[in-house]
Amino acid sequence: MTQSSRDRTPAGDGPVVSPRDTETAERLLSLGRLTVEGRLVQASNATLYCSIEWEGLTAACVYKPVAGERPLWDFPDGTLAEREVAAYAVSETMGLRVVPPTVHRDGPYGPGMVQLWVEPDPEVDLVALSRSEDEAIRRMAVFDAVVNNADRKIGHLLPVSDGHVYGCDHGVCFSAEYKLRTVLWQWRGQRLTTEAVEALRRVDKALRNGPLRETLLRLLTAEEVEATVRRVELMLKHKIHPFPPEDWPAIPWPPM
Known part of the structure; x- marks a missing residue:
């Protein structure tokens, strides 16, 4: 199953978690049940669009398994997921909050990065x-x-x-x-x-x-x-x- 990068909405009927509520989002991303809904086909590495649910909370998220990372000549193999989590940690420490809540956890295709999906405003050029x-x-x-x-x-x-x-x-x-x-x-x-x-x-x-x-x-x-x-x-x-x-x-x- 494939999807474009602009036609997604969060799955599930529970309350949707805001990226500004980082504490709740981190718990949901760390503990929730991941269900793969599709794949972002334009991404160079395996990037899966998922729904996630935990204790009545629901959200859409991106899951990038380490196993789907393409080797790069200038970065060590199997480290991209950790770098995504590190970027989130720096963003939060700086107080800028420019990176959506991001965790490292196990998933359907092994360990990887899971990040809360942020739907961009389609009216912005x-x-x-x-x-x-x-x-x-x-x-x-x-x-x-x-x-x-x-x-x-x-x-x-x-x-x-x-x-x-x-x-x-x-x-x-x-x-x-x-x-x-x-x-x-x-x-x-x-x-x-x-x-x-x-x-x-x-x-x-x-x-x-x-x-x-x-x-x-x-x-x-x-x-x-x-x-x-x-x-x-x-x-x-x-x-x-x-x-x-x-x-x-x-x-x-x-x-x-």
Whole structure:
């Protein structure tokens, strides 16, 4: 069974869990019964659209089993699911909440990443949004710089009706080498906002002495965690958005 990326609604008759209710969403994603409804055929790795139910709560979610990950030349095999969970942990610590609730758990096809489905507002022009100076997009650009996102495409932006923007597909983040590749370069070299600096200070503290460090060390290599610390240090030191890398393609292809 296959489905397009725009024709899905949550299955089930129970109350639907909001991505803003992270505590409830994490419990549902961790403990709920997963039922595979279809497959996102445009994804390069096995990406399954599922319904999930637990104690009367219901939601739609994405399940990416490790067994369905395609090997990459520049990332260790079988690590993409952990990187998605790490990205969620960083987003929450920063207080930006740009990644939908995400957990690592066992599923019908083995262990993998399970993320709450966020239905984007169909009225939003994603290309125009990605080129805009919307503050929600600027938060995403700051987050991507912290996690060293090597694949921020336009189609990975999930704007919702209240103006908030979520992002998905963070499996190729946290490389120890600088590999930031994104469609969101409009602030390169510009001063960071006060909000961004405060978010960076939160994540800096948590990376040094807080539970985030322990969480990331379970999901990433020690070298990758230390590289994350250094990226945050540099952003706090210079207080500007980073510039594109000189030895790495700056924009993903295709950009959508």
